[in-house]
Amino acid sequence: MTELMIEADRLTRVFGDVTALDTVTLTAPRGAVLGLLGHNGAGKTTLVNVLTTQVPPSSGTARVAGLDVRQGDQIRALIGLAGQFAAVDGQLSGLDNLITVARLLGAGRRAAYARAAELLDLFGLAGAARRPARTYSGGMRRRLDLAMSLVGHPEVIFLDEPTAGLDPESRLVLWRIVGRLARDGITVLLTTQYIEEADRLADAIVVLSGGRVVASGTPAELKAQVGTSSVRVTPVWPHGPARVLDCLSEAGFRAFAGPGARSVSTPVAEPGLVASVVRALDAAGIGVSELNVTEPTLNDVYLNLIKPEPVR
Amino acid sequence: MLNLCQPVVLLLLFSQVFGAIANPELLPPGTAYVDYLLPALLVTTVMGPATNSGVGLVRDMTGGFLTRLRSMPVDPCWILLARSVSDVARVVAQLIVLVIAGVVLFGFVPAGGPLGMLAALAVAVLVAWTLTWIFLALGSWLRDVEMMQSIGVISVFPLMFASSAFVPVHAFPGWLQVVAMANPMSHAMRATRELALGWSTGHTLPAVATCVGFLALGMFCAVRGFRRPIVG
Numbered sequence: 208m209t210e211l212m213i214e215a216d217r218l219t220r221v222f223g224d225v226t227a228l229d230t231v232t233l234t235a236p237r238g239a240v241l242g243l244l245g246h247n248g249a250g251k252t253t254l255v256n257v258l259t260t261q262v263p264p265s266s267g268t269a270r271v272a273g274l275d276v277r278q279g280d281q282i283r284a285l286i287g288l289a290g291q292f293a294a295v296d297g298q299l300s301g302l303d304n305l306i307t308v309a310r311l312l313g314a315g316r317r318a319a320y321a322r323a324a325e326l327l328d329l330f331g332l333a334g335a336a337r338r339p340a341r342t343y344s345g346g347m348r349r350r351l352d353l354a355m356s357l358v359g360h361p362e363v364i365f366l367d368e369p370t371a372g373l374d375p376e377s378r379l380v381l382w383r384i385v386g387r388l389a390r391d392g393i394t395v396l397l398t399t400q401y402i403e404e405a406d407r408l409a410d411a412i413v414v415l416s417g418g419r420v421v422a423s424g425t426p427a428e429l430k431a432q433v434g435t436s437s438v439r440v441t442p443v444w445p446h447g448p449a450r451v452l453d454c455l456s457e458a459g460f461r462a463f464a465g466p467g468a469r470s471v472s473t474p475v476a477e478p479g480l481v482a483s484v485v486r487a488l489d490a491a492g493i494g495v496s497e498l499n500v501t502e503p504t505l506n507d508v509y510l511n512l513i514k515p516e517p518v519r
Numbered sequence: 520m521l522n523l524c525q526p527v528v529l530l531l532l533f534s535q536v537f538g539a540i541a542n543p544e545l546l547p548p549g550t551a552y553v554d555y556l557l558p559a560l561l562v563t564t565v566m567g568p569a570t571n572s573g574v575g576l577v578r579d580m581t582g583g584f585l586t587r588l589r590s591m592p593v594d595p596c597w598i599l600l601a602r603s604v605s606d607v608a609r610v611v612a613q614l615i616v617l618v619i620a621g622v623v624l625f626g627f628v629p630a631g632g633p634l635g636m637l638a639a640l641a642v643a644v645l646v647a648w649t650l651t652w653i654f655l656a657l658g659s660w661l662r663d664v665e666m667m668q669s670i671g672v673i674s675v676f677p678l679m680f681a682s683s684a685f686v687p688v689h690a691f692p693g694w695l696q697v698v699a700m701a702n703p704m705s706h707a708m709r710a711t712r713e714l715a716l717g718w719s720t721g722h723t724l725p726a727v728a729t730c731v732g733f734l735a736l737g738m739f740c741a742v743r744g745f746r747r748p749i750v751g
């Protein structure tokens with residue numbers, strides 16, 4: 208059996224009358240990338256805070272690298288955290304930020320400098336190494352923050368929405384880095400709101416909603432839960448997604464629209480049912496401007512599970 | 520640089536404004552107003568920076584580097600200690616500039632001699648250290664920048680003015696005498712005066728002991744407060 212680096216068992220955290228985490232159970236073996244997907248307030252950051260020993264659980268247990276999260280210091284020596292908001296010192300240069308962390312972890316002056324230089328290279332920050340971090344762009348700050356969390360060669364690393372607010376190019380850079388970490392045998396827990404990101408990076412995905420795990424499995428398993436294919440319908444103006452939703456629901460399909468989307472998606476159990484979708488729309492007099500049949504995406508999974516109110 | 524001169528500006532203002540109205544008969548015989556004032560300013564100078572220390576801690580706790588340190592195997596004692604050392608070091612520079620300016624520009628005569636003056640500075644640094652830890656303790660429990668700023672303003676002015684800093688306590692109305700005598704700052708000022716001006720040093724030891732007591736309390740509470748998780 209592979210060694211479990213992250214384990215949560217019926218983990219619960221309550222803040223006043225908000226249950227931020229509700230009996231969350233999940234595991235990640237060594238070297239895995241676990242993607243944590245959830246909308247705002249789903250409990251992602253709270254879970255990261257509990258696993259990084261910053262917030263004690265209200266009930267249930269959590270272990271990181273085999274150690275109970277209540278054993279703070281021992282765990283902190285094994286983990287790295289890049290939180291939702293970059294924790295860098297704006298007054299210090301990127302180089303000094305990294306050196307400070309290395310020195311705090313007990314490295315000698317020379318070793319600290321060497322490690323800092325290595326990470327600056329790895330993260331493409333060598334050119335800005337001596338500038339104060341407050342002059343960095345958002346993407347550079349994020350990269351520096353991630354670099355700082357890697358200084359101590361952690362075995363488990365927690366990334367809380369590492370690509371929020373990044374442009375597609377910086378996002379790709381970060382994805383490549385995460386891929387490399389996983390290849391090096393580092394266990395990664397990554398929270399995100401981007402389905403594509405979880406799909407690309409994660410070996411296993413846990414979907415949180417309202418503090419509960421509403422789905423978990425490999426990306427492929429989650430997609431399989433939805434059906435064999437997914438039909439996306441964009442109605443002809445002036446019909447909106449609401450009309451399409453009503454019509455398809457009446458016809459017995461599970462349909463949903465993404466927030467703000469003009470189109471409606473419906474997963475179908477077998478390809479033959481695509482025709483039924485079209486017939487139902489036709490019968491209701493809804494013109495279709497665009498119709499795609501795709502493999503189910505994680506978007507379908509996500510929207511299906513979380514059922515957001517369509518924007519009308 | 521501006522920071523360094525700030526206490527000198529206050530010395531200029533206070534010595535001129537209060538010196539103009541100070542009744543020499545109230546002062547101990549043979550004491551010029553600047554001699555009376557300057558040792559007390561050593562103590563008042565350290566108050567503002569101490570409150571800033573607490574505010575700075577809260578700022579760092581809610582965003583910057585400190586959030587990272589919490590996820591690292593670093594004992595919070597060291598974080599607080601480092602902060603207090605660097606903040607107090609800055610104050611020490613201010614104190615030295617203040618004394619030099621006092622002697623050179625304002626005719627301050629430390630009758631206690633160089634050793635006495637150094638001892639008075641040491642007491643002021645101890646007070647700085649203690650106040651810094653008290654405000655670090657407040658910050659690590661309250662964790663609210665605005666509240667810390669209000670507490671700073673609300674506490675500094677009474678501590679500064681309801682004391683023997685500018686006028687001897689026996690010149691105050693009765694109720695204020697009670698307050699000023701209860702104000703620990705008055706006792707610290709008494710100690711710095713005794714040392715700097717070569718008075719008999721009967722009040723120095725109790726004042727230093729009290730200070731050390733507060734320091735221990737502040738350190739204990741600060742570390743306890745800082746170790747608490749971010750929430751709950």
Ligand SMILES: Nc1ncnc2c1ncn2[C@@H]1O[C@H](COP(=O)(O)OP(=O)(O)OP(=O)(O)O)[C@@H](O)[C@H]1O
Nearest residue numbers: 222225227245246247248249250251252253254750
């Ligand atoms: N310190 C706290 N005090 C009170 N409630 C809190 C606290 N921290 C989190 N919560 C609540 O717990 C719930 C989960 O918050 P959390 O920050 O974990 O969400 P999230 O999934 O990280 O959201 P986001 O995508 O916006 O970062 C929210 O309802 C939030 O208001």
Ligand SMILES: [Mg+2]
Nearest residue numbers: 251252253291
């Ligand atoms: Mg969050």
